[in-house]
Amino acid sequence: MITCNGNFAKLRASYLFSEIAARVSSFESGNPDRPPIKLGIGDVTRPLTDAAVQGLHAAADEMARAETFRGYGPEQGYRFLREAIVRRDFASRGAAIDPDEVFVSDGAKCDTGNFQELFAVDTVVAVPDPVYPVYVDTNVMAGRTGTWSNGRYDGLHYMAATPENGFVPPPPDQPVDLLYLCFPNNPTGATATAEQLQAYVDYARDAGALILFDAAYAEFIRDDSIPRSIFELPGAERCAVEFRSFSKTAGFTGLRCAYTVVPRAVAVADGSGGTVPLWDLWMRRQATKFNGASYPIQRAAAEMYGERGSAEIRELSDYYLANATIIRSAMEKLGFPCTGGINSPYVWIDGGRPSWDFFDDLLNRAGVVVTPGAGFGPAGEGFIRISAFNDRDRVEEAMDRISTSLA
Amino acid sequence: MITCNGNFAKLRASYLFSEIAARVSSFESGNPDRPPIKLGIGDVTRPLTDAAVQGLHAAADEMARAETFRGYGPEQGYRFLREAIVRRDFASRGAAIDPDEVFVSDGAKCDTGNFQELFAVDTVVAVPDPVYPVYVDTNVMAGRTGTWSNGRYDGLHYMAATPENGFVPPPPDQPVDLLYLCFPNNPTGATATAEQLQAYVDYARDAGALILFDAAYAEFIRDDSIPRSIFELPGAERCAVEFRSFSKTAGFTGLRCAYTVVPRAVAVADGSGGTVPLWDLWMRRQATKFNGASYPIQRAAAEMYGERGSAEIRELSDYYLANATIIRSAMEKLGFPCTGGINSPYVWIDGGRPSWDFFDDLLNRAGVVVTPGAGFGPAGEGFIRISAFNDRDRVEEAMDRISTSLA
Structure with a gap:
């Protein structure tokens, strides 16, 4: 019988995003009136530009x-x-x-x-x-x-x-x-x-x-x-x-x-x-x-x-960078050491506790989905990543919710 | 120093299409007033359909x-x-x-x-x-x-x-x-x-x-x-x-x-x-x-x-199939045994001589570019492939040229 590439068996199941999805889904069924704001995945939300x-x-x-x-x-x-x-x-x-x-x-x-x-x-x-x-x-x-x-x-x-x-x-x-x-x-x-x-x-x-x-x-x-x-x-x-x-x-x-x-x-x-x-x-x-x-x-x-496209790219990246600034400022105000969010659309936050615990806190208390740093490797333990890729009003609301619930 | 995947060195240089290009280019410079018709490559020429x-x-x-x-x-x-x-x-x-x-x-x-x-x-x-x-x-x-x-x-x-x-x-x-x-x-x-x-x-x-x-x-x-x-x-x-x-x-x-x-x-x-x-x-x-x-x-x-797209696909494939019929009929009329061209856009022709010789004959005498079968493997030696992917008038002219020059 034809034999598979045995190296595939070494791959760890991609636990991170499926585990996030499972926890979010569980939260959603328990809180049908409180849809969570998702700042976990690095996908853009703004439409294509005119050019x-x-x-x-x-x-x-x-x-x-x-x-x-x-x-x-x-x-x-x-x-x-x-x-x-x-x-x-x-x-x-x-x-x-x-x-x-x-x-x-x-x-x-x-x-x-x-x-x-x-x-x-x-x-x-x-x-x-x-x-x-x-x-x-x-x-x-x-x-x-x-x-x-x-x-x-x-x-x-x-x-x-x-x-x-x-x-x-x-x-x-x-x-x-x-x-x-x-x-x-x-x-x-x-x-x-x-x-x-x-x-x-x-x-x-x-x-x-x-x-x-x-x-x-x-x-x-x-x-x-x-x-x-x-x-x-x-x-x-x-x-x-x-x-x-x-x-x-x-x-x-x-x-x-x-x-x-x-x-x-x-x-x-x-x-x-x-x-x-x-x-x-x-x-x-x-x-x-x-x-x-x-x-x-x-x-x-x-x-x-x-000329038009270059200006649009600048505007679009400015938009997400402004989101990143809002995220970083809010988290720093709460006392969390932050990296990124400047010259970068990701903010990396030292939660002072295990990544998944902080993930659960933010999901259950604030209704905000982030990404646990431990999912990216052992050196990510203790951190979470918050992505700036979302619409401005969602980012502002997410930070309000976090600030209120963790204050 | 980082070492390459040594298997790449076993790859034979892709000789077929570069050799075709070289011979066509040589023909073109010698015959500036006789642009060849290209029935070699399997790329389509008809525009996208409305759907x-x-x-x-x-x-x-x-x-x-x-x-x-x-x-x-x-x-x-x-x-x-x-x-x-x-x-x-x-x-x-x-x-x-x-x-x-x-x-x-x-x-x-x-x-x-x-x-x-x-x-x-x-x-x-x-x-x-x-x-x-x-x-x-x-x-x-x-x-x-x-x-x-x-x-x-x-x-x-x-x-x-x-x-x-x-x-x-x-x-x-x-x-x-x-x-x-x-x-x-x-x-x-x-x-x-x-x-x-x-x-x-x-x-x-x-x-x-x-x-x-x-x-x-x-x-x-x-x-x-x-x-x-x-x-x-x-x-x-x-x-x-x-x-x-x-x-x-x-x-x-x-x-x-x-x-x-x-x-x-x-x-x-x-x-x-x-x-x-x-x-x-x-x-x-x-x-x-x-x-x-x-x-x-x-x-x-x-x-x-x-409904519209399906009809268009049928029409488009009918168009190329009709080209294939024209190619196959013309080559059979000249006495060459043919395969394909029915239920298929490619006609495979037994030229009764080495593939590259027949390629040269068709290029130099008829100004038509085909693909030498030997380029696809040793069992292709003695054959050429003619592709039906071109516009009708080009296919008709190519077959007229071949019929006239080889008759």
């Missing part, structure tokens, strides 16, 4: 006429979009990225999940703790870990983000091959300074390691001294890959569009004493297993780089 | 309003689409498929490429020859083959489609774990009868093997005795997975939408003496590495199941 909607309509009309119809597009994405990306997201920040180094896709989750396919099974992987589960689970599936115990997988190197290191862990104190980094961080909301990122780049250059830099929340950075892209740091173009997304800032979670930057200068060992350009490997992977992102969606994404 | 375009516009308008905006959708796809799929594509054919067994995605290329992740590295894989390269290349990348020589990879079992077996090879004469089948076939255009498919199902049930059935061209079947779905055959619900696509029949190559059916009853060995539902593995894979297909595209796909 994006206009892009979708224009593309639909093009697809309706033989003269302007587009069939299969380039696996790497349309050049008009890749050029706009380079202009606004990199050239304007002094990062020398070529449009040929940009790969448009249908999601940063897919790209961060698929990228590990390019490496040997015995690659030593470092991940943050707390961590976005995709980095971990995809390496488990690929056989790069042992079994799970106490919230961690054997064989992975965890970089704990703690109050002591300001939630920006230093580079590993041992050799690793592949490092996942995420700044502004999900779930902690922490950002990394140029010096902190440079330390990672220097580490990777010394160790011959590769950094997979998840910058899905870069658009929320307002402090101009904080790098938006790792390619603002010298040397990163030889040791890093960056993932970006239109999901949160342009409201594209339902449209699906993202991109990955793989510089031509990054080389990896070929296992026979030579090296191979990483770009060649990713191009081959994408050309074999992907057929390009949807044309109307790429068209809408490109609209976000025009 | 699809209306679906895109309606979805864009929904996404523009907070009340109807949709963020992250279900990884498995929206239920309204999965229910429509089951009704028209399966229930109407007597195949008992549940909407929960349907997984909507952004392409059959992704799904056929990704599905092998669910299995052990030492899985024994059988593929057709000639073959759609994705089945092979993704297994090479996963380490299930040796090196390439004489057009084949060591460690793969090839099922040769030849004139002797009517281009429908019998099931393997040795035990294999995983079989890739494609009917109507790309590239041969051959279809399989219920008896032939039943033989595969029986083989798989006996051997404990799994069939990955690529039915991307099912919509072109006009003969009602030919199964459109493998789930029309008894027992298939315990040993098969089916891939379908909106690309060719609804003109969605640029929109990106497809689906995969994984019956709940399929179980695979867990490597420890037990079994595990295949459905659980694919759900876990998709939930970890995929965030669902784009909402506007799913909305457009659902429109294709309405």
Whole structure:
């Protein structure tokens, strides 16, 4: 009988969101007149902007006429979009990225999940703790870990983000091959300074390691001294890959569009004493297993780089950042130490008690759903994450409820 | 230094389409006044239908309003689409498929490429020859083959489609774990009868093997005795997975939408003496590495199941089938034995000479671009594939040119 990939059995059941759903459901049936406000999940609630909607309509009309119809597009994405990306997201920040180094896709989750396919099974992987589960689970599936115990997988190197290191862990104190980094961080909301990122780049250059830099929340950075892209740091173009997304800032979670930057200068060992350009490997992977992102969606994404679209993105991210400020202020006023919520849509709150206890308090006393930090890894124990992705009036009411019930 | 997945080095450079491009480019520079007609690539040329375009516009308008905006959708796809799929594509054919067994995605290329992740590295894989390269290349990348020589990879079992077996090879004469089948076939255009498919199902049930059935061209079947779905055959619900696509029949190559059916009853060995539902593995894979297909595209796909959309799909596939008839008639009139072009958009032609020689003849004498069969595998040597995916006037002119130059 055909046998499954045995590594799947090592995966811990995705307990976090199902457990949240179960507790919320139980609360709802006991409190039918008190619908909870959900600030747990990182999904946007504001509609698409005018520029994006206009892009979708224009593309639909093009697809309706033989003269302007587009069939299969380039696996790497349309050049008009890749050029706009380079202009606004990199050239304007002094990062020398070529449009040929940009790969448009249908999601940063897919790209961060698929990228590990390019490496040997015995690659030593470092991940943050707390961590976005995709980095971990995809390496488990690929056989790069042992079994799970106490919230961690054997064989992975965890970089704990703690109050002591300001939630920006230093580079590993041992050799690793592949490092996942995420700044502004999900779930902690922490950002990394140029010096902190440079330390990672220097580490990777010394160790011959590769950094997979998840910058899905870069658009929320307002402090101009904080790098938006790792390619603002010298040397990163030889040791890093960056993932970006239109999901949160342009409201594209339902449209699906993202991109990955793989510089031509990054080389990896070929296992026979030579090296191979990483770009060649990713191009081959994408050309074999992907057929390009949807044309109307790429068209809408490109609209976000025009004058109107850029202003709308700013307005939309300002809206969620103002929510984050309301959340952070309210929680600090109640005496809870907070990280994030500045240059980031997530607020990471030290509850001074086990994560699930604080989750239960907020649900049962205030009718507000948050995310228990322990669900993201052992270093998240004691914390909760509150997401700024909701409508203003819901966020204000949630904070009123929390302030009243915990005061 | 981080080391790459060494299996990538086994991949043969994708020689076929780059070699075609090089020869066409050379022809074009030598014949600036004689632009060639391209019947090589399987991409559609007709615009989207009214129902699809209306679906895109309606979805864009929904996404523009907070009340109807949709963020992250279900990884498995929206239920309204999965229910429509089951009704028209399966229930109407007597195949008992549940909407929960349907997984909507952004392409059959992704799904056929990704599905092998669910299995052990030492899985024994059988593929057709000639073959759609994705089945092979993704297994090479996963380490299930040796090196390439004489057009084949060591460690793969090839099922040769030849004139002797009517281009429908019998099931393997040795035990294999995983079989890739494609009917109507790309590239041969051959279809399989219920008896032939039943033989595969029986083989798989006996051997404990799994069939990955690529039915991307099912919509072109006009003969009602030919199964459109493998789930029309008894027992298939315990040993098969089916891939379908909106690309060719609804003109969605640029929109990106497809689906995969994984019956709940399929179980695979867990490597420890037990079994595990295949459905659980694919759900876990998709939930970890995929965030669902784009909402506007799913909305457009659902429109294709309405009364108007169904009629349009029929009209569109009739159009390409009429092209196929023109191609097949012209080639048969010239004395070439043909397969396909009936219940299929591809015509597979025995040129009585090496594939590339015939390719050159047709390019240089008639100014028509086809695909050399040898590019799909050694059993394709001596054949060419002509695609019906072009506009009627182009197909007619191409066949006139060929008839005149070869007569």
